[in-house]
Amino acid sequence: AQSVSQHNHHVILSEAASLELGCNYSYGGTVNLFWYVQYPGQHLQLLLKYFSGDPLVKGIKGFEAEFIKSKFSFNLRKPSVQWSDTAEYFCAVNAMDSNYQLIWGAGTKLIIKP
Amino acid sequence: KAGVTQTPRYLIKTRGQQVTLSCSPISGHRSVSWYQQTPGQGLQFLFEYFSETQRNKGNFPGRFSGRQFSNSRSEMNVSTLELGDSALYLCASSSFEDEQFFGPGTRLTVL
Numbered sequence: 001a002q003s004v005s006q007h008n009h010h011v012i013l014s015e016a017a018s019l020e021l022g023c024n025y026s027y028g029g030t031v032n033l034f035w036y037v038q039y040p041g042q043h044l045q046l047l048l049k050y051f052s053g054d055p056l057v058k059g060i061k062g063f064e065a066e067f068i069k070s071k072f073s074f075n076l077r078k079p080s081v082q083w084s085d086t087a088e089y090f091c092a093v094n095a096m097d098s099n100y101q102l103i104w105g106a107g108t109k110l111i112i113k114p
Numbered sequence: 115k116a117g118v119t120q121t122p123r124y125l126i127k128t129r130g131q132q133v134t135l136s137c138s139p140i141s142g143h144r145s146v147s148w149y150q151q152t153p154g155q156g157l158q159f160l161f162e163y164f165s166e167t168q169r170n171k172g173n174f175p176g177r178f179s180g181r182q183f184s185n186s187r188s189e190m191n192v193s194t195l196e197l198g199d200s201a202l203y204l205c206a207s208s209s210f211e212d213e214q215f216f217g218p219g220t221r222l223t224v225l
Binding site: 034043044045046049090099100101102103104105106107 | 117147156157159162169170204206213214215216217218219
């Protein structure tokens with residue numbers, strides 16, 4: 001069965017630190033990849049997505065992610081975090097061969113210390 | 115464009131009762147997915163409807179059911195509520211296989 005792994009469940013950083021959140025998936029076929037964010041008290045919203053093309057994708061609020069097919073990874077990065085980035089981040093994958101069901105990682109809670 | 119709406123926003127029920135939650139997707143979106151979100155279990159997929167047909171289903175007991183109407187609005191029903199069903203129930207809509215847009219959720223508390 002397909003699965004998505006997010007390696008860190010909780011991350012605490014200081015403002016201006018660099019961020020990298022790991023995401024690995026188990027499916028070997030063609031996939032679509034997503035990162036979602038849930039700010040405290042707000043809806044889940046899309047941060048960025050990858051369908052095809054340039055494996056380095058840029059999203060909102062300075063976030064980017066790199067798709068490395070050989071490593072089945074789609075890690076999220078931000079060079080310098082802000083206090084307002086405190087949120088829960090979810091990686092999700094869907095695949096054509098699985099009827100496009102979106103498979104979710106367990107989420108990473110990110111806390112930025114001011 | 116109006117976003118995904120869910121009603122009601124909050125519900126309090128007692129064990130053994132049943133509940134129906136409603137979701138109105140973004141206009142033009144034909145896919146509606148339902149999730150259960152809890153602090154301990156994260157985001158758990160319940161089911162997805164596309165053009166009135168259940169296309170995908172998660173690993174939840176048969177007490178959880180859903181349906182989708184011809185206007186793409188969807189309902190989910192939970193019968194014989196248990197304490198463990200207390201959660202935030204999220205609905206998301208999408209167009210084809212693109213990103214999902216989430217509603218604010220319905221907070222269900224079972225006493």
